[in-house]
Amino acid sequence: MKYNYIFIYILFAFGYLKGQTKIEKKAEIQFDNYAFENAIEAYEYLISKNYSSYDAYKNLGDAYYNLGEYGRASEWYGKQLSLPNESFDITYFYKYAQTLKSTGELDEANKWLQTFLDLSKSDNRANLLKAQPNYLNDIDNNSGRFTIKNSAINSSYEDFSPSYYGEKLIFSSARDTGLVKKNIHLWDNGSFNDLYIATDKSDDGDFTNSELFSKLLNSKSEETSSVFTKDGKTIYFTRNNFDKKNFKRDEDGVSRLKIYSANLVNNEWTNIKELPFNGDDYSAAHPALSSDESKLYFVSDMPGSLGLSDIFVVSIGAEGSFGTPVNLGPSINTESRETFPFITDDNVMYFASDGHPGLGGLDVFVTKLNISNDFYVQNVGKPINGPSDDFGFIINNQKGFFSSNREGGKGGDDIYSFTQSKRLELIRxxxxxxxxxxxxxxxxxxxxxxxxxxxxxxxxxxxxxxxxxxxxxxxxxxxxxxxxxxxxxxxxxxxxxxxxxxxxxxxxxxxxxNSVPIEKAIVGNDLFKLLQLDNLYFDYNKWNIRKDQEEKLNEIVEYLNLYPDLNIQVKSYSDSRGGEKFNQKLSEKRADATKSYLTLNGIKAERIKSNGFGESNLLNDCINGVDCSEVMHQENRRSEFIVIDK
CATH class of the missing domain: 2.60.40.10 (Immunoglobulins)
Structure with a gap:
């Protein structure tokens, strides 16, 4: 019987482990397909059954990080980094620090950032941190320039990515339009987003209501960020890779984001087409136009990207053709996320990043565009930025809008209106x-x-x-x-x-x-006493200038340089030990060594007389036959510097 029970237990354990392996595989597939909510559910079920894995903790952290739930991400990153004997990817030290900042644990965040800095050799995020060691003070200095308000157009769903359409506002939302939504977004199990328009503007610059923008532009897929030409006749917008019936997916099963354009003809949006630099194996999203509309800025992880998402720029030809996209480079892009660019009429670019030094999550940054692609980037400060994700910033005449998933909103992401009281000077x-x-x-x-x-x-x-x-x-x-x-x-x-x-x-x-000038000495003055220096001392039976005595002689050199007409006599002495003749010779050598040091440091030899006086002028009672300490004998082994006539 005992054998049978053990056998049954082994069979049960084997079946459980087999099931566990299947769930783990399912969790990995869900994570790799960006189905983060489903991946979280599978991983957390495994962990509830006492399952422990570096990859599980890491993927859970990343899943929550990508959903903007930084408190939960911090929890799993902490567990991941506490596991022993793992070869950690140092980027997780950075990500863990970011989540700690978002949860208010700044001291702990700084410890992990320092670890990240110590181990980083070529990471651009580390270079930015090293160049801005006081970035939190800089952010504080940039803060307090905005008043913000949760916009009246928000719903209990995701509302984000505002853009200007003349005097109107376009934004993306996952709200229910009254139609049955069959398409569920695998990212967070939410409905897909459509473009909405807000038309009724209040006195403070906010909008009060909204409606679906265009049935022709909004499809069964995902439509998000947009930008319009100034004449209002062309739109560039983001949509999932989608044909008329189905999503198009890459070899990993992921439907990538693409940028599309459309034209307004007879008050209808038509001629919808994807831009030629899109790809099926990478995403392109969040378009923004330069002030003269000759360039399109966008976000992508296409080949040549430095991080998870980079900002690129592409030229627009006279006939609507497009050049080759160019990465904005390491002044802007990091190994993390740079996203949601917006360009003002004076070619200032606002964008969101969690790679530049910030307050946690995505922060809004600003830079002045230039032809050299060498940008000085500044954090716009609080209250636009905080510990949550802050992004999708647009501004016109000191008023504007941005998106945030901060606490206190109506939904996950909300749109906030703002008024800017003071411009930020963009100074390198x-x-x-x-x-x-x-x-x-x-x-x-x-x-x-x-x-x-x-x-x-x-x-x-x-x-x-x-x-x-x-x-x-x-x-x-x-x-x-x-x-x-x-x-x-x-x-x-x-x-x-x-x-x-x-x-x-x-x-x-x-x-x-220069040292403060001391009054000019007169004949008979001892310069060491005048300069309030201790005597110049020598070792027993030696005459070389000790290293610890050089600074005293340097001050004598400085003083003699201040008064080049002064002449001195170096008078050197010995202690009482040894014969008188020996001590006389020893003191003369000490005087010569002292003079030599002064001349080697620029004092002319003719300004210095050097004489030895042996044991003839003891400063204490340590005469022959008296038992004295070494310290007392030391007082007598000295040189003095007496001002003399020439």
């Missing part, structure tokens, strides 16, 4: 590196206060030179003239003028300070 970050040295000694000076000020003496930023004598400023600066004011006790304050040019990315400076 300049890096000013400096080192503070002594004017005459060329030695470094530490703990120097350094102020960067404008020409009106308004302080811009302050820092302190490090133990290596160096300092650094990294901040946005307009082209023009500035001043660096350096201060430290016992040194003369210095003002250094600098000029910042538009092409400058980095300035490297050497600041030299």
């Amino acid at each position: 970050t300049k890096i000013i590196n400096g080192i503070v040295k002594h004017e005459h000694l060329d030695s470094i000076i530490t703990s120097v206060n350094v102020d960067l000020v404008d020409l009106n003496n308004e302080k811009i930023k302050s820092t302190v030179s490090s133990v290596n004598g160096d300092f650094n400023f990294s901040l946005p600066l307009k082209e023009g003239n500035y001043k660096l004011i350096t201060k430290k006790e016992e040194f003369v304050n210095d003002t250094t003028s600098i000029t910042v040019k538009p092409t400058d990315k980095e300035l490297n400076l050497i600041i030299k300070l």
Whole structure:
């Protein structure tokens, strides 16, 4: 009987494991097909049965991350990264930090970001973080420029991606239109999105109601982000890869996104066609037009992408032809998601990213477009950005709209209206590196206060030179003239003028300070006493200048350079130990070594007399036969610097 029970148990366990394997396979397929809700259900069922797997935790984290549920994503990323003996992909250190920021755990997020930085060698996200170590302060400085309001057009469904259509607003929504919706989006088990139009505008710039935009444009597939030409006769919009009856899928079974265009003829949208740079094996989405409508910006993961989704630009020909798409490059694109571009009339681009330093999830960023594709990117700050996903930003005459899945909304993604009270100056970050040295000694000076000020003496930023004598400023600066004011006790304050040019990315400076001048010595003065220095000491039975004594001699050099008509006598001594003749010779060698150091550092030999006086002038009672400590003997092994007539 015992054998039978064991056998039955083994059969049961084998059947369970076999079933578990099938569920795991199903979960993987659902995840790979972007059916994240279904994948989550399958993985969490497995884990409830005490199943543990690196891939399961990772995929659960990614599934929740892609759904914008960062709290749950953080939970599973934490479990993933706690597993032992795994070769982690360091990008998950970054993603985990992003989710921690979204849940308000900033200290823990910073720890994982630092781990990510320590291990990253060529990741663009790491480079951006290193270039902006104080990015949270920069975001705070950019914040407070907007007042926002949840728009009246929102429903309890997904409402997002607003775009201007003349004085009207087009947006994407998954709301129920009164028709039976047979198509369910595998991404989140929600209905597919259609384009809607809002026409009634309130005094504060918001819209109050909406309706389905066009039955000809909206299909059984997914229609989302759109952009219109200024004459309102052409639309570019996003749709799933779809023919008249079915989705078209790639070899992995995924229906990719494509950009389509249509023309308004006799008040009907017609001539719907996909753009020629679309592909069946990658997505293209979220179109935006340049101010002169000669270029189309869009998002894609096509070959040549740097990350999960990149922003590209393609030229539009006079007859509506299209050139070859060009990636905007690493100033914009990272290994993460860059998406939802919008271009203003003055060629400023807003876009969303979770690869640039931000507050968690997707943040809205802004940059000024230029022909060199070398962009300075700024986070637009709070309250537009927060710990959730913030994206789909559009603006016109200081008013606009954006999308967010932040708490307190009506649905998952909501549209928010806003008014901007102050424009953000798009100024490139300049890096000013400096080192503070002594004017005459060329030695470094530490703990120097350094102020960067404008020409009106308004302080811009302050820092302190490090133990290596160096300092650094990294901040946005307009082209023009500035001043660096350096201060430290016992040194003369210095003002250094600098000029910042538009092409400058980095300035490297050497600041030299003079010690505060001390009154000119008179004949008979001991310079060591005048400069409040301890005596110059020597080791027992040695005459070489010790390393720990050089700084004292350097100050003598500096003082003699300040007063080039002063002459000195170096008077050197020994302690009482040893014979008088030996000590006399030893003290003479010490005097010569002292003079030699001064001359090697630029003081003319004719200004220096050097004499040894043996044990003739002891500073304490350590004469022959008296038992003294080494410290007391040390006091007598010295050189003095007495001012003399020439």
